[in-house]
Amino acid sequence: xxxxxxxxxxxxxxxxxxxxxxxxxxxxxxxxxxxxxxxxxxxxxxxxxxxxxxxxxxxxxxxxxxxxxxxxxxxxxxxxxxxxxxxxxxxxxxxxxxxxxxxxxxxxxxxxxxxxxxxxxxxxxxxxxxxxxxxxxxxxxxxxxxxxxxxxxxxxxxxxxxxxxxxxxxxxxxxxxxxxxxxxxxxxxxxxxxxxxxxxxxxxxxxxxxxxxxxxxxxxxxxxxxxxxxxxxxxxxxxxxxxxxxxxxxxxxxxxxxxxxxxxxxxxxxxxxxxxxxxxxxxxxxxxxxxxxxxxxxxxxxxxxxxxxxxxxxxxxxxxxxxxxxxxxxxxxxxxxxxxxxxxxxxxxxxxxxxxxxxxxxxxxxxxxxxxxxxxxxxxxxxxxxxxxxx
Amino acid sequence: xxxxxxxxxxxxxxxxxxxxxxxxxxxxxxxxxxxxxxxxxxxxxxxxxxxxxxxxxxxxxxxxxxxxxxxxxxxxxxxxxxxxxxxxxxxxxxxxxxxxxxxxxxxxxxxxxxxxxxxxxxxxxxxxxxxxxxxxxxxxxxxxxxxxxxxxxxxxxxxxxxxxxxxxxxxxxxxxxxxxxxxxxxxxxxxxxxxxxxxxxxxxxxxxxxxxxxxxxxxxxxxxxxxxxxxxxxxxxxxxxxxxxxxxxxxxxxxxx
Numbered sequence: 001x002x003x004x005x006x007x008x009x010x011x012x013x014x015x016x017x018x019x020x021x022x023x024x025x026x027x028x029x030x031x032x033x034x035x036x037x038x039x040x041x042x043x044x045x046x047x048x049x050x051x052x053x054x055x056x057x058x059x060x061x062x063x064x065x066x067x068x069x070x071x072x073x074x075x076x077x078x079x080x081x082x083x084x085x086x087x088x089x090x091x092x093x094x095x096x097x098x099x100x101x102x103x104x105x106x107x108x109x110x111x112x113x114x115x116x117x118x119x120x121x122x123x124x125x126x127x128x129x130x131x132x133x134x135x136x137x138x139x140x141x142x143x144x145x146x147x148x149x150x151x152x153x154x155x156x157x158x159x160x161x162x163x164x165x166x167x168x169x170x171x172x173x174x175x176x177x178x179x180x181x182x183x184x185x186x187x188x189x190x191x192x193x194x195x196x197x198x199x200x201x202x203x204x205x206x207x208x209x210x211x212x213x214x215x216x217x218x219x220x221x222x223x224x225x226x227x228x229x230x231x232x233x234x235x236x237x238x239x240x241x242x243x244x245x246x247x248x249x250x251x252x253x254x255x256x257x258x259x260x261x262x263x264x265x266x267x268x269x270x271x272x273x274x275x276x277x278x279x280x281x282x283x284x285x286x287x288x289x290x291x292x293x294x295x296x297x298x299x300x301x302x303x304x305x306x307x308x309x310x311x312x313x314x315x316x317x318x319x320x321x322x323x324x325x326x327x328x329x330x331x332x333x334x335x336x337x338x339x340x341x342x343x344x345x346x347x348x349x350x351x352x353x354x355x356x357x358x359x360x361x362x363x364x365x366x367x368x369x370x371x372x373x374x375x376x377x378x379x380x381x382x383x384x385x386x387x388x389x390x391x
Numbered sequence: 392x393x394x395x396x397x398x399x400x401x402x403x404x405x406x407x408x409x410x411x412x413x414x415x416x417x418x419x420x421x422x423x424x425x426x427x428x429x430x431x432x433x434x435x436x437x438x439x440x441x442x443x444x445x446x447x448x449x450x451x452x453x454x455x456x457x458x459x460x461x462x463x464x465x466x467x468x469x470x471x472x473x474x475x476x477x478x479x480x481x482x483x484x485x486x487x488x489x490x491x492x493x494x495x496x497x498x499x500x501x502x503x504x505x506x507x508x509x510x511x512x513x514x515x516x517x518x519x520x521x522x523x524x525x526x527x528x529x530x531x532x533x534x535x536x537x538x539x540x541x542x543x544x545x546x547x548x549x550x551x552x553x554x555x556x557x558x559x560x561x562x563x564x565x566x567x568x569x570x571x572x573x574x575x576x577x578x579x580x581x582x583x584x585x586x587x588x589x590x591x592x593x594x595x596x597x598x599x600x601x602x603x604x605x606x607x608x609x610x611x612x613x614x615x616x617x618x619x620x621x622x623x624x625x626x627x628x629x630x631x632x633x634x635x636x637x638x639x640x641x642x643x644x645x646x647x648x
Binding site for chain 1 (some may be wrong): 470472557558589592593594596597599600603604605606607608609610611612613614616634635636637639640641642643644645
């Protein structure tokens with residue numbers, strides 16, 4: 001089969017690799033019909049996420065048809081059309097049995113689990129195509145993918161809805177939903193979303209669905225701000241126009257947003273502090289550049305909530321802990337419990353209450369994936385979200 | 392190990408007379424090497440220097456490697472979503488241990504309380520016979536090697552109920568002591584260096600995977616690509632152990648604290 005392989009910073013190649021097959025008894029193999037490039041894949045592309053090996057197959061948002069099933073697979077059968085959750089859960093450990101699938105104890109191979117144990121103290125669930133810190137599983141920007149614990153990780157899609165409308169329940173739609181759920185939106189609340197990429201844009205929609213009075217999107221890319229305003233009904237702030245915190249205060253009567261969402265993560269870039277972070281990251285002094293997170297903390301009202309769906313991986317500098325303490329902020333963060341939300345969200349898509357496909361701006365085939373990464377990374381050509389068909 | 396020839400000064404392990412002799416021999420080799428020049432001369436100089444240094448400092452790295460009796464003791468705990476008796480049963484049948492203890496090649500049960508252990512290290516196989524010393528069903532196991540084996544080994548398993556329905560806490564302690572004589576010294580040192588807290592942690596992670604899911608997690612895309620022996624071992628016991636998964640993809644998002 002053909003697959004997108006990582007060879008280093010800004011070096012991706014689409015190559016022929018041996019077909020995957022069932023390895024463990026609960027596995028299936030999925031023939032991919034549609035995949036996507038995620039903002040979090042750019043951290044791999046830019047070489048800032050530790051634990052990648054040359055030749056790794058990447059991509060964690062994908063759907064397709066089951067073509068091979070292991071002997072212990074019970075609910076999923078060959079021929080089923082499925083969306084695959086981008087985090088891998090066993091469905092049986094203590095965390096899974098409490099619907100906390102992102103913290104699954106059993107899907108990282110022992111070596112990855114111990115690596116997380118050493119770095120983080122304790123480990124969580126594995127991911128597809130997201131370094132050997134997260135299991136070293138081959139990813140979905142490929143023609144075929146091996147999916148472990150298929151009964152748990154494959155959501156069957158009935159009916160004839162197009163792939164583009166359902167693909168995002170694999171990752172970015174549940175991510176946006178949980179990010180807003182973590183804000184515990186109350187009547188009259190303002191939610192400020194830092195980063196109007198695909199997750200930020202979907203979070204705008206989710207925040208409105210969950211009853212936010214006012215949703216504000218902050219970014220520095222015109223095409224994204226336009227989309228947040230026109231498609232999401234958000235008030236927009238262009239970072240390039242000047243003081244973001246002052247604008248947020250103006251829009252909230254000096255209170256500050258009740259909740260702030262950091263939908264950017266470890267590669268933020270903003271202002272003088274952002275430039276210093278960038279040098280430190282290049283020198284590997286720190287791994288994470290938390291510019292969006294700093295602003296989210298400083299902007300948030302006293303007693304408010306900061307929700308972090310953006311990915312962080314290692315260490316960050318100049319974290320305004322004094323502001324967080326002084327204002328008594330609540331922090332909610334972490335990888336999304338995709339499985340908890342995906343069924344519910346697919347149902348809402350089927351009932352036409354949400355259509356997340358509005359974020360798609362580019363459609364490419366597998367062979368064009370390396371070029372698409374370059375475009376997406378540069379935010380060129382108004383690129384917001386790229387979906388990939390095998391051919 | 393205390394010995395009259397060992398100096399109190401830390402690290403000194405070459406006796407005084409040997410120190411004088413080796414210093415002289417080393418110096419002679421250095422002188423010879425300098426006179427001869429060429430590659431052979433260089434090698435003689437280097438070897439002479441090393442031997443002289445051993446004499447002057449009284450520290451011999453090779454001898455330390457061969458005679459170290461430092462005990463390796465590792466302790467680790469993990470919590471597993473399974474009742475105590477089930478974990479006890481898997482462990483009590485000691486020949487199950489190589490399925491998740493990757494550093495142990497085989498354990499063969501010999502009698503009601505004795506077992507034969509083999510650990511492969513490079514071309515060598517280290518062997519010993521262990522005896523079950525304590526056995527409190529569903530709670531506690533302790534075993535130790537009998538005299539005459541290649542390695543002095545002791546292991547302990549303690550099972551406790553975790554609070555609030557969290558399953559069972561599994562506490563494991565392993566102790567290894569190399570033999571007094573040095574003939575298997577180097578391979579034993581290499582083996583002991585591999586048995587660390589991290590290694591034991593990995594092995595308990597595999598135990599939890601096996602008990603909770605009936606299989607071992609792997610990023611491999613094809614059978615035979617990696618860890619194949621372990622996966623096959625897991626398949627043998629996996630079928631009986633695999634539990635039913637919880638309900639996924641609920642139609643209404645559950646409220647979770």
